Amino acid sequence: MSNGMTVIVQPMPWLRSAAFTLSFPAGICQESADRAGIASMTCEMVQRGAGSYSSRDLVAAQDNLGLDRNSGVLTNVVSYGAAMPAESFDQALGVYADILRRPHLPADQLDDARMMMMQELRAIEDEPSHRVMRRIRQMRYGDRLGRGPQGTMKSLQTISQDDVREFFQTFYQANGAVLTVAGNVQPKQIIATAEAEFGDWKSGDKAVQYEAESCPGYDSIEMETSQTHIAFGFPCIPYGHERYFKMRAGIGILSDGMSSRLFDRVREQRGLCYTVSASCHSLPNAATVFGYAGTTPERAQETLDVTLHEVKHLVDDLQQSELDRWKVRIESALVMEQESSASRASSLASDFFQLGRPLETKALSELIEAITLKDVQEYWTENPPQDFHVVTLGPQPLTVNL
């Protein structure tokens, strides 16, 4: 649309549902450090009354449309979305136009919203696995890009009504926004509805892009937990890079599914831990393979050693059968995605931010099919895992043997 907002529609006429995701660059990285948490606070506040709806009427209106809502604040973007019976779509988009363009931001509810966020922050502190993953992201990306959505007790106490209003005014706008829609819908009608509801949404400055500030090394959090929690990470190429799926196939062989190397060699063959996994995470300017293992304090050192060994020796004796299994897995996941309007709308939004365009399921499927074992070997031989970050949480620190 002329104000810089993009609309992407994928009809899935075999479904009865429809889903949308509306995302724009009002994520965590736009916060100043002393107002950490304001992206989430704003996301909470815009949903407390908007347009002609009071706070209670608004949630009632959403429930009356049968919406299965989701909103999320990520490093770069904030997303609002919902899945619903397809006939509710037009009305639902109208409700979200109120939320994003005409929220009341009621001053008398700021303290309730603040209290919610403090509660959430405390809940996370009770979960050690969450704490190690939070810390490793901070080490890998630095304070701004590695920050979690909840802020800190101090920053949450500081945030004022004016701060929320300013964050909303600056970042809730059409430039860089994308609305993705999937399900039992007519593209023409969706475009018309989107144009009517968002065509004159104001257009502001393009969002600033920030750089990651990486700090490799080892950090240990000592705590009397019954498990030792291990997080690790090392840089990789982001989604959108032309060799991305060749890299990703290697991580799939390492960690996707019960026949993957980490599951088979760390868990099944050695019985070292119950949970062990690795996956890829992408920001526009930086990407990482993050991993996690949880085990007993007595087995923690061996778990860390064996896990890092498997990661570093990924390229040794790669088998065609491993690559084939990974391809079947991805193909199967793509079949499932075709049956969920919500998954599809969310994938389209993620493609848009990472690739700058939607990636059709068929094109993705062909990309995956074309990958050879040699591609995977070449990528990982040229780019061996290095610059490791490791965090452990448990009764004692461990030794990182690289």
Place this chain on the structure above:
Amino acid sequence: MSNGMTVIVQPMPWLRSAAFTLSFPAGICQESADRAGIASMTCEMVQRGAGSYSSRDLVAAQDNLGLDRNSGVLTNVVSYGAAMPAESFDQALGVYADILRRPHLPADQLDDARMMMMQELRAIEDEPSHRVMRRIRQMRYGDRLGRGPQGTMKSLQTISQDDVREFFQTFYQANGAVLTVAGNVQPKQIIATAEAEFGDWKSGDKAVQYEAESCPGYDSIEMETSQTHIAFGFPCIPYGHERYFKMRAGIGILSDGMSSRLFDRVREQRGLCYTVSASCHSLPNAATVFGYAGTTPERAQETLDVTLHEVKHLVDDLQQSELDRWKVRIESALVMEQESSASRASSLASDFFQLGRPLETKALSELIEAITLKDVQEYWTENPPQDFHVVTLGPQPLTVNL
């Protein structure tokens, strides 16, 4: 089938996937107390090699078919299931016939399986919200029906290879088993495949039904957590009771969605906690409304008081709009279920065990539509919440004001 196994098929020709659930009464309640955890241990062991597959070949074969697996050990039943591209179905069922009928139960992998379960048990001990929910089920249903799937450190150490073999021999059999299939499948072909793979599965004794041993009251676990975790429960009627959905509508008004009473009155209006919810849980002979709230130690007493007040005063000023919203919510969920072969297969299995027959989506939808506000009022006036169980975990005990 003649051996006592039931097959239920629902074609969903608009999908490309298919899913099945195979459930039978080899659940936790069949364990003796000193072998607690053996149902899960057996579930783990049968998947470590079966038929012509070694342990590693078995998971590879499953991954090669593109299976998205799930298996679960519940109080009354154990379930094995998977979703997949529809064309994999026949082969997948063959693999599961090997697992359930011809497992190797390799003695040299027993210690690995045991170690996995001990790790899982420890992981749960690190999660206080899980601990309070585990404890409240134990108080509500007694040791046998309230037991978790992981057993205890002591019982896990005791379980021998002979114990696993005996549990398998006794409970892995066709009498009382049900195979439910949903997705892009032909009923005739499914029946033929099921007959070929399971038609001559041996038939044993009907599983014993056990009674719940309830012990209402208050229990407090003192622990230095940053949140206080509150669990509560009170008896209700089980799924399958003719008034079930009238009862369930009341709990929906109390807790389903962001416009529900607990969310609105405990969280949004008072800012007392981040998470608060209640839901219904059914066993064949007993059922419960369980609830949970997590909050700061300072707000814990008020959170408990307000939450229990809302539960007890559910029937006061019930509004038609509340019931209408709940109905829309259920209808919307039914639309979504029609798009997931896995959800549908799982619902069919659950219907079979609780109702003795599958419930068609259309029939369920009509049942829900027919409920009036008067029905809900009458049920809850005649059956007010009582015999409360409460468990809290946090720095200090609370007072239960009923």
